Amino acid sequence: MYPKLSLHPAKRSYARGKLFWQCLNDANWLVYTSQAYDCIYEWLSREDRAFLNKELFRPMADFLSIENPQFFNRIHNHSTWGNAAVGMIGLVMEDEDLIERALYGLKNLKSNKISEDNDGGTIYSENQRAGFLAQIDEAFSPDGYYTEGPYYQRYAMYPFLIFAQALSNTSDLKIFEYRDGVLLKAVYALINLTNGSGEFFPINDAQKGMSFHAHSVVAAVDMAYYQSKDPSLLSIAKEQNTVTLDINGFTVARDIDNNKYEPYIKPSIMLTDGPNGNSGAIGILRSYNNEEETSLLMKYGKHGMGHGHFDKLSFCYYVGREEVIQDYGAARWVNIKQKDGGGYLNENKSWAKQTIAHNTVTIDEKSQFKASVKTADLFSPDSFFFSSDNQKVQVMSAVDENSYPGTRLHRTMILLNDSVFSKPLLIDLFNVQSDTAHKVDLPFYYLGQLLEVNFQLSDQKSQILGDDYGFQHLRVEAKGKSPENNSAQLSWIKSNKIYTLTSYSDPDDELLLTQIGAHDSLFNLRRDPGFMIRRNNSKNTSFVNTLESHGNYSPVNERPVNAYGKVDNITIIQNTQDYIATTIQLIDNSRWLIAISLKDNNKSITHKIDYRNEKISWQGPVLVKKFSK
Amino acid sequence: MYPKLSLHPAKRSYARGKLFWQCLNDANWLVYTSQAYDCIYEWLSREDRAFLNKELFRPMADFLSIENPQFFNRIHNHSTWGNAAVGMIGLVMEDEDLIERALYGLKNLKSNKISEDNDGGTIYSENQRAGFLAQIDEAFSPDGYYTEGPYYQRYAMYPFLIFAQALSNTSDLKIFEYRDGVLLKAVYALINLTNGSGEFFPINDAQKGMSFHAHSVVAAVDMAYYQSKDPSLLSIAKEQNTVTLDINGFTVARDIDNNKYEPYIKPSIMLTDGPNGNSGAIGILRSYNNEEETSLLMKYGKHGMGHGHFDKLSFCYYVGREEVIQDYGAARWVNIKQKDGGGYLNENKSWAKQTIAHNTVTIDEKSQFKASVKTADLFSPDSFFFSSDNQKVQVMSAVDENSYPGTRLHRTMILLNDSVFSKPLLIDLFNVQSDTAHKVDLPFYYLGQLLEVNFQLSDQKSQILGDDYGFQHLRVEAKGKSPENNSAQLSWIKSNKIYTLTSYSDPDDELLLTQIGAHDSLFNLRRDPGFMIRRNNSKNTSFVNTLESHGNYSPVNERPVNAYGKVDNITIIQNTQDYIATTIQLIDNSRWLIAISLKDNNKSITHKIDYRNEKISWQGPVLVKKFSK
Ligand SMILES: [Ca+2]
Ligand SMILES: [Ca+2]
Numbered sequence A, B: 001m002y003p004k005l006s007l008h009p010a011k012r013s014y015a016r017g018k019l020f021w022q023c024l025n026d027a028n029w030l031v032y033t034s035q036a037y038d039c040i041y042e043w044l045s046r047e048d049r050a051f052l053n054k055e056l057f058r059p060m061a062d063f064l065s066i067e068n069p070q071f072f073n074r075i076h077n078h079s080t081w082g083n084a085a086v087g088m089i090g091l092v093m094e095d096e097d098l099i100e101r102a103l104y105g106l107k108n109l110k111s112n113k114i115s116e117d118n119d120g121g122t123i124y125s126e127n128q129r130a131g132f133l134a135q136i137d138e139a140f141s142p143d144g145y146y147t148e149g150p151y152y153q154r155y156a157m158y159p160f161l162i163f164a165q166a167l168s169n170t171s172d173l174k175i176f177e178y179r180d181g182v183l184l185k186a187v188y189a190l191i192n193l194t195n196g197s198g199e200f201f202p203i204n205d206a207q208k209g210m211s212f213h214a215h216s217v218v219a220a221v222d223m224a225y226y227q228s229k230d231p232s233l234l235s236i237a238k239e240q241n242t243v244t245l246d247i248n249g250f251t252v253a254r255d256i257d258n259n260k261y262e263p264y265i266k267p268s269i270m271l272t273d274g275p276n277g278n279s280g281a282i283g284i285l286r287s288y289n290n291e292e293e294t295s296l297l298m299k300y301g302k303h304g305m306g307h308g309h310f311d312k313l314s315f316c317y318y319v320g321r322e323e324v325i326q327d328y329g330a331a332r333w334v335n336i337k338q339k340d341g342g343g344y345l346n347e348n349k350s351w352a353k354q355t356i357a358h359n360t361v362t363i364d365e366k367s368q369f370k371a372s373v374k375t376a377d378l379f380s381p382d383s384f385f386f387s388s389d390n391q392k393v394q395v396m397s398a399v400d401e402n403s404y405p406g407t408r409l410h411r412t413m414i415l416l417n418d419s420v421f422s423k424p425l426l427i428d429l430f431n432v433q434s435d436t437a438h439k440v441d442l443p444f445y446y447l448g449q450l451l452e453v454n455f456q457l458s459d460q461k462s463q464i465l466g467d468d469y470g471f472q473h474l475r476v477e478a479k480g481k482s483p484e485n486n487s488a489q490l491s492w493i494k495s496n497k498i499y500t501l502t503s504y505s506d507p508d509d510e511l512l513l514t515q516i517g518a519h520d521s522l523f524n525l526r527r528d529p530g531f532m533i534r535r536n537n538s539k540n541t542s543f544v545n546t547l548e549s550h551g552n553y554s555p556v557n558e559r560p561v562n563a564y565g566k567v568d569n570i571t572i573i574q575n576t577q578d579y580i581a582t583t584i585q586l587i588d589n590s591r592w593l594i595a596i597s598l599k600d601n602n603k604s605i606t607h608k609i610d611y612r613n614e615k616i617s618w619q620g621p622v623l624v625k626k627f628s629k
């Protein structure tokens, strides 16, 4: 019956299915149906089995592989589902041919008939490997990071894990030990890529709100626990508050009931990117204060293919359950028909992917790699330094030399804990060096209502900021100049918590208060605010910013607590090709001296600078030193 | 010592205090201190008592009354504190003179030296009564509604109740029975003026988020329970989760512990306004569906003096814990120094009080009463009809003939429950009649992200809508024209719930999508969206709108449920001086026929209209009739 079925009438997929509009959905169906079929396989009569195998399942497996190599034989989450579907039905039918095809891909293919998928991703390249093992090799970094980011990883994990479990039940292939146990590492990576609410950091194309409560993550955690018996996974399972209806979920539920769980403390961690782990990384610093998690993510990994954003060295920041500095996420309402059928909106490309939509520098009003996915996929930044052993001073630092040819971007982010602050102080040093002068824009997409700035603002009547690379979607509401002390301050309130950003600002800097949403009469974009430092004519320049989470307010008792931050001003005392040195002066007259070696990240080398007629020396790339008076 | 104290140096009050910057705060202090003093009065030596009475308390009482008649001798919440302070210290000292003064005011005053308070409120008028009993008479309507609204009532209740309790402990005055028990009615009114989250409806100057969790409301509920022993009050006390440390709180805590509480079901209720209950009203319709409270408030009461808004016939709407159609509230961050010292912002007057800031009609781009408080205080709309006995069809209807001289405004709001809707359908009929042609604007300040409209939108690049009466703060983001079926639809999503507004629209109507925040470079206003129907050249016109709360979405499972509403279109079949008749057609082809008698609100009179060659007749002012096909 299946062989005679024609293709689904909808023609918008690069790999049309038969039961559904794309092969992917047919493969989804087969992954689940294989499990159901396996349950009744022995109970069915031999004739029924033979009939189903011959008329439905084998033809379907062939359709999803031989007849659609552009779907089956690539390194992509679609193919993972295809591989798993073909392999799992092969395991049920004990069809070695299909199992082999699933594990190692189709052989002797000349080329695929279609060169690009619907997202503009490349399908075929020469000497490309294929099959499930190649997917495992290529899809994950050695740390279990999936290059498309956690939103897609959550979706991709299920076929990896369910086929792996099927293989480990039925074969000698020690698949969970394959590549140093990368499949289980991937489950931990996924958990570690969530904020204090269990939601995935919304890097790349990602709909906000997706979290470790998703069914596929419940399945992943249950499978990982069944394999590893790591008691900290039970804490995640407890928060998920549901289990899968199988031996994995049963084991989890039983062991929770027996109080075997231990806390899962999400760590500060650098997750390397790329199959070999040498294509940059995602850095995450975390701090716990009164049980509240503060998490800071900097993205310095790969572009991430068709769903990647031009967001190198961008960051997002969460305090407790609050999103404080946002990554916009995707411009899409998944499955909501009213919004272009639930697919990616035009504004995903025109805004959400562009560099200016991110908390990183945009040079000369153009996106990184001039917004070319093909170029972006060739490069990644390098980790310069990552140190999280000392909870008082955690640092991550990365360098990008490819996003803007001829320009070196070097960002260093520090989470500082000190008794003077109730929450960690975020310190951000962003150095931009080039032989030629550029316009540099650094935005901070804070969320909340602005309370106060310490500089004069003039109304800009929502003038539109530009006409390309996302600038066409930004309105300028108000504009100002640096105050005399070169330290612009902006404070805002969100969900009754109060934050203050202090920005070193040059006298010539333009300080812009923006709003997302110009050229968007369909309201596809959220009307969110931003603060942008625009620095013109820069060759070697540094942006130094601190962000404090300091206060709170209750509209019931109408009392603000710690309404003001502790940082008074920022001074840059040195800015050369080799060093940035800066002081952060607090209102209690204490000071922090921060210095970064920009070129040498050797941990054992000693550096020196002059500071107030003193020689200060330190070891390793970063100095963080407090002066009490 | 007190007599020699000079006035507080801050000069911004119309009645400067000694301990604090205004008499009000000195009076606050004395209300609390009287209670403390009473506790130790018998324990103190006769000499100490005499000293304190003579040197501190009696002079302070005189200062707050005789020396500041403009503070003490008016009908105002400030004076209530003044009366209570003087009376309570009088009760402690057994000073009959002070008690008399507190209850009945100062006698034989010629005039006050100051004619306006800091909010522009009138202080003195001839033959004005004064004192605590006059406050009770004047401040509350017979239903216990306080004309300044619940935000100020919450603050004002404490001196009323604490002084009343002191009086009832020590005198024969049956103060809690005074005026048919209005003080206890006021406590119920306060509770009934909260939404599904226990927050006060933010009419007039009110900071959002203030709720029955406020300390003063805890005290009010505990005192009311102690007096009435109404077990439903214990349910509110349970939600408050705290009690006062006195006999009232003790009684509440003990009786909760003994499980004496019964549910408090907030009713649909009309709270009349004005001392005689004939100055309009606040109408509230409520519906409970799956335990979720839907609440709809229409304001057709008095202006409410200095803190009133020009908002006659405006409404606000809540479903469950969500604010769906907002009243803006006040433009103020109480006690947040960063925002103009925590006082009212300029935008409170330039935006929040203006008619266009409210969900009611603005005529010819001017606020009601041309924004004159003095004129507005003279008039109030009239209730036309209020019916909440039938949970399936609840109706409130009110007429205003004074806000715009020569124009009659008549709004009728219906909450309809029918099995086809999971939540009530809100039906809104707004008739505007005048002998001359006017421009009429009717906005809906929906909260959330727009999903879709069923008409073409053209980008308006944030053009500013006007230059006065609040229009200067509105940007027009996009604009459209009525679709062919005269039924404009707008759907939006907020906190993963989906809503659809369907608006009857004339071919000449302008449909505007607006945003609050123009001319506000200090970001004193929230950037909230609005939808506005602008109808030009109207003499007798009706706006008919329906609002559905129909769907929900989860970003974790990415599935929308009931993403679309049930209303397909709206037809106006009759619009005369005497009747509006309209049909609401649903997508299942059933129809609702709604008709209103605009002039005759007699419940027993029979009306007739022709509809599809049928004579339809009904009794009373409102017809709501379903046709299944
Ligand atoms: Ca679109
Ligand atoms: Ca472009």
Ligand SMILES: [Ca+2]
Binding pocket: B340, B345, B346, B347, B522, B524
């Ligand atoms: Ca101001």
Ligand SMILES: [Mg+2]
Binding pocket: A202, A203, A204, A205, A309, A311, A327, A328, A329, A330, A352, A353, A358
């Ligand atoms: Mg992004």
Ligand SMILES: [Mg+2]
Binding pocket: A301, A302, A303, A376, A377, A378, A379, A380, A381
């Ligand atoms: Mg790259």
Ligand SMILES: [Mg+2]
Binding pocket: B202, B203, B204, B205, B309, B311, B327, B328, B329, B352, B353, B358
């Ligand atoms: Mg208002």
Ligand SMILES: [Mg+2]
Binding pocket: B301, B302, B303, B376, B377, B378, B379, B380, B381
């Ligand atoms: Mg009035």
